[in-house]
Amino acid sequence: MAEHLLDxxxxxxxxxxxxxxDRVDLHVEPGRTTAILGPNGAGKTTLFNAVAGVVxxxxxxxxLDGRDITKALPSRRSRDGIARTFQITQPFVGLTVRENxxxxxxxxGVAMREARDEAAEYVSFVGLGPKMDExxxxxxxxxxxxxxxxxxLATKPRLLLLDEVTGGVDRPSIPxxxxxxxxxxxxxxxxxxxxxxxxxVLFGLADDAVFLNxxxxxxxxxxxxxxxxxxxRRIYLGDGDA
Amino acid sequence: MTEVFGRRPFLVLALLAAALLVVPFLPLNDYVLxxxxxxxxxxxxxxxxxxxxxxxxxxTLGHHAFFAIGAYLSAITAYYGGVSPWLTVWVGALSAAAAxxxxxxxxxxxxxxxxxxxxxxxxxxxxxxxxxxLKDITRGELGFWGIPPFDPITVGDMTVxxxxxxxxxxxxxxxxFFLAVHLALLLLLTSRTGLTFLAIRDSETAAESLGIRLxxxxxxxFGVSAAVVGLSGAVYAHYVMxxxxxxxxxxxxxxxxxxxxxxxxxxxxxxxxxxxxxxxVLSEVLREFGDFRMLLYGLVIIVFVFVAPHGIAGLRxxxxxxxxxxxxxxxxxx
Numbered sequence: 001m002a003e004h005l006l007d008x009x010x011x012x013x014x015x016x017x018x019x020x021x022d023r024v025d026l027h028v029e030p031g032r033t034t035a036i037l038g039p040n041g042a043g044k045t046t047l048f049n050a051v052a053g054v055v056x057x058x059x060x061x062x063x064l065d066g067r068d069i070t071k072a073l074p075s076r077r078s079r080d081g082i083a084r085t086f087q088i089t090q091p092f093v094g095l096t097v098r099e100n101x102x103x104x105x106x107x108x109g110v111a112m113r114e115a116r117d118e119a120a121e122y123v124s125f126v127g128l129g130p131k132m133d134e135x136x137x138x139x140x141x142x143x144x145x146x147x148x149x150x151x152x153l154a155t156k157p158r159l160l161l162l163d164e165v166t167g168g169v170d171r172p173s174i175p176x177x178x179x180x181x182x183x184x185x186x187x188x189x190x191x192x193x194x195x196x197x198x199x200x201v202l203f204g205l206a207d208d209a210v211f212l213n214x215x216x217x218x219x220x221x222x223x224x225x226x227x228x229x230x231x232x233r234r235i236y237l238g239d240g241d242a
Numbered sequence: 243m244t245e246v247f248g249r250r251p252f253l254v255l256a257l258l259a260a261a262l263l264v265v266p267f268l269p270l271n272d273y274v275l276x277x278x279x280x281x282x283x284x285x286x287x288x289x290x291x292x293x294x295x296x297x298x299x300x301x302t303l304g305h306h307a308f309f310a311i312g313a314y315l316s317a318i319t320a321y322y323g324g325v326s327p328w329l330t331v332w333v334g335a336l337s338a339a340a341a342x343x344x345x346x347x348x349x350x351x352x353x354x355x356x357x358x359x360x361x362x363x364x365x366x367x368x369x370x371x372x373x374x375x376l377k378d379i380t381r382g383e384l385g386f387w388g389i390p391p392f393d394p395i396t397v398g399d400m401t402v403x404x405x406x407x408x409x410x411x412x413x414x415x416x417x418x419f420f421l422a423v424h425l426a427l428l429l430l431l432t433s434r435t436g437l438t439f440l441a442i443r444d445s446e447t448a449a450e451s452l453g454i455r456l457x458x459x460x461x462x463x464f465g466v467s468a469a470v471v472g473l474s475g476a477v478y479a480h481y482v483m484x485x486x487x488x489x490x491x492x493x494x495x496x497x498x499x500x501x502x503x504x505x506x507x508x509x510x511x512x513x514x515x516x517x518x519x520x521x522x523v524l525s526e527v528l529r530e531f532g533d534f535r536m537l538l539y540g541l542v543i544i545v546f547v548f549v550a551p552h553g554i555a556g557l558r559x560x561x562x563x564x565x566x567x568x569x570x571x572x573x574x575x576x
Contacts, residue, residue, distance in 0.1 A: 054447065073450070073455075074447075075450050075453050075454055075455045075456065078450075084451050086447075091445075094245050094443065095444070096244070100441075103441040104453065107452055112433060135245065151448075151452060152452075155452055155453055
């Protein structure tokens, strides 16, 4: 196994004349949780999409466990072990909660009958057991976030990309979701990269962090180190004196 | 998948089979049997089209091209090659499938649905023009007549004949064809294939992120859908025994079939069957209104779309959704 599970090396992404990412480096160690921080327009989602394969870098390279995946399609990356959730949830609304998760399982080549049983385990794990056979269109935002988590887990990922996992979720439900994410790391050994605006959430979740601004990496290190950086304090903690 | 197939789709198909089995024993004249035969063939056409339009979610508007390709290729092979229509219908289906995969490639690169609609519509117009201009083979708009009917089948002392003018035999053949195609599609779509198609329909990005190869599945869907529509065209050709490019790949065919799918219920497996039955019968009932026929036909479709936007098959679902919305707290809990 390579030293890092994910390596993003000098990745630049341009949309026409706009440079969304400028020679960005990101190195994620196995079994750790890494946060991507930055103000709006910093390039967090673009970096996230570049790792997921939705956006292709103009230059630079991305590798998973030492293997180059820069040009791989999202479906290939999923089979290689990268799973993701979406900032704006994308449930398969015409399917039930169980069927949503079955999609991940049958795409691994598992038969429908076995996929039904396996899907039930993931649905129960994220706490949606009572909603098992209800249409996904009836779920609340928080429930949809959980469904996406179950769907991503069912691909049996090594690297899980979580995009604003608490966005739109009512405050009392956030601790439950965070507990779920910690269990993924601690019990299943899944490496996690998380984009999140809520610093409170990140302090309880992330080991490492990278702070982006205008498409460039400003600071990288442990979560505590990055949180102490002047730019981070100014933007996230409203520390005007910093 | 209940939303698409209902709770017991195989039972519904068995009930349809039972209903079709009774028809030949009813005191129906040849004209009514002809209407029912056309309804069965168009049902298969509509179901095949609904596969990409409603179940995969690609807004294609050119499936009448596959109908024409299936019809003409089967008819030409049977007429000029002297091959039995029992074999040539498969030539028609395979040719349509090949055309489906061919047009599928450029569509894979288009994410905008209006552009998919325009490209497929243009493809259908090209097909119509090709058959119109191949006058030495198809006789163009004068009509390709003399297409042989399906060879008769002899069972004991009884010989069953097909083609227009042999109402009972043609109806029986169309019924078997209708049931076989719907059973095959139901078996296919209630497996991982259907689950994958519906996932792609609801979110291509999410489906791809879960390991689904979008290009391969879309091409497969296009191929199957075009083959089914092509097969219906081939059966139609050997039933009516005369074809014109405009009657098969013209705008009237597009509108009629699209209306059947919309009125029946886009994306509902049994919707297009209901739509085909309603509109085929309606079209005949309105004949006595002469010049006002198409006006009334259009009016009924417009009213229907307002009253039942999810189609006939979506009527019950609409009530269920209202009940879901009325249930307090369902969507609030996390």
